[in-house]
Amino acid sequence: MxxxxxxxxxxxxxxxxxxxxxxxxxxxxxxxxxxxxxxxxxxxxxxxxxxxxxxxxxxxxxGPTFQGRLTAHTTVVTASRPGRLSDLLTAEGDRVRIGDPLVTLADEDLQEQIQQQTAEVARRQVELETAQAQAALEIEWRQRAIDNEIHEIRLASAGYLKEKFEHELQRSMLADLLTSGEVASLDDGSDAFKSLVLEEQMPSSRRVSTLLQMEAAANAAEVSSARVEMCDADLKRLSSVRDRLPELVRNASGVDVAESRLAEATAQLERLKARQTSLTVHSPAIGVVGVFQKRPGDHVKPGDVIVELLDDARCQLTVEVPSEYIDDIAPDCEMTLTFPGREVRSGRVVSIAPQARPRTDAVGLGETSVRVRIEQAGELWPTVPFGSRVDVQIAE
CATH class of the missing domain: 1.10.287 (Helix Hairpins)
Structure with missing residues (x-):
């Protein structure tokens, strides 16, 4: 050298x-x-x-010295809906994880809709409670009426059953008298008893009368039996009506309609609240909170950048190298980096832009630069703020 x-x-x-x-x-x-x-x-x-x-x-x-800027892999956090930035839930420089809340947005129109829908739900709730109270009173009144009717039918059925047994007993006794000629022990003061107290030979006229009485007793027993069956059928019908009475009265009182309207209003309120929950913007990645592009009170539209999350574990340098020096730089080329405080570290070229562009600091016309990205190599880089300027030289 x-x-x-x-x-x-x-x-x-x-x-x-x-x-x-x-x-x-x-x-x-x-x-x-x-x-x-x-x-x-x-x-x-x-x-x-x-x-x-x-x-x-x-x-x-x-080696010439180039100026580089320390950058990090970033995740851009944008607004997904229009609104007004209400509050910052984190501070610049805070470390966040996936799902951590970052900011909250306010939507005046949505808040008004939620208030209106809340009032609608309350009104539907009152409507349902009124219908339920009316149905409860109607059910109680109708159940008492049915119970009274069931009680009366049961009493009538018991009377018909007693008559049936008496008619059957009378028929049986008359039949025994005709076949055996014995004296019956039934004394109810009727003509039938008198006809049963006979001499050895019963006159034919009395015998015909006894047969007619037997037939009448059989018919009366059948009538009583039919009435008992009718009472049983009425009891089954009334029991079925009593079981279905609450449902029938609820339908007639409009309880089902009120429940349906309340459910619909509640579902609408939940959907609005879900939209309100989406007003909280959460972190989509792990990193350090950068500088907020929006402040409380600012209005945002879908796609507006709110903040960038910086991944400090993946730092890199971005260097604009004048195109006349780009031949001396190649991928995996080692570079010497001088950080603020004159701390010297090493870096490795990971990418070179395929196209040069005009230099913003150029004085003469036609001067261009090529963007080169450098990542850490060797000893860990010192902790300095992102955006700091770093001197870059080709390593010997």
Whole structure:
């Protein structure tokens, strides 16, 4: 590697030769002394060549210094709906995890809709309670009426059953009398009893009368039996009506309709509240909260950037390299980085933009730069704020 002292000595020697001709004669005794103008030209040419060589050596061996900015892989958090930023739930620089709340939005129209729907739910609730109270009174009144009717039918059925047994008993006794001729022990003061107290031979007229009485008793027993069956059928019908009475009265009183309206109003309120829940913006990634682009009171539209989350575990440098130096840089090339505080670290080139673009700080026309990204290599980089400027050089 060339040494600076020797190079500057050579240039200084020529400068001194230009000022002191005697020294030039001493230095080059074997050469014929040129004219004074030739000496000046020679000195200038040598000095120019030495300056160009020095500049090329510095550029290619000492390496030019580029300015880079420390950046991080970012996750952009945007608004998914229109609204007004209500509150910041985190501070800049806080570390957040996935799902942590970041900000809340306010939607005046949605809040008004929720209030109106809440009042609608309350009104439907009162309507349902009124219908239920009316149905309860109607059910109680109708159940009492049915119970009374059932009681009366049961009493009637018991009377019909008693009559049936009496008619059957009378028929049985008359039948026994006709077949055995014995005296019956039934004394109810009727003509039938008198006809049962007979002599040995029953007159034929009395015998016909007894047969007719037996037939009448059989018919009366059948009538009583039919009435008992009718009572049983009425009891079954009334029991069925009593069991279905609450449902029938609820339908007639409009309880089902009121319940349906209340359920619909409640579902609508839940949907509105779910929309209100979405007004809280949550973190989609792990990282550090950057600078908020929106402040409380600002109105946002869908897609507006609210904040960026910085992944400090994946830091990188972004360097705009003048295009005339890009040939000296290649992927995986090692770079020397000087952070604020003169802390020196290493980095590795991970990507080089395929296209140059005009330099924003260029003075002359046609100057371009190429974006180069550098990631950590070797010792961990020091902790400095994102966006800090870092000096970048090609490592020797």
């Amino acid at each position: 060339p040494q600076f002292p020797a190079l500057f000595f050579t240039v200084g020697s020529f400068m001194r030769v230009a000022d002191e001709p005697s020294a030039l004669d001493t230095e080059f005794e074997s050469a014929p002394p040129p004219t004074s103008r030739g000496r000046i030209v020679l000195v200038v040419a040598v000095a120019l060549a030495a300056g160009i060589g020095l500049a090329r050596w510095i550029n290619h061996h000492g």
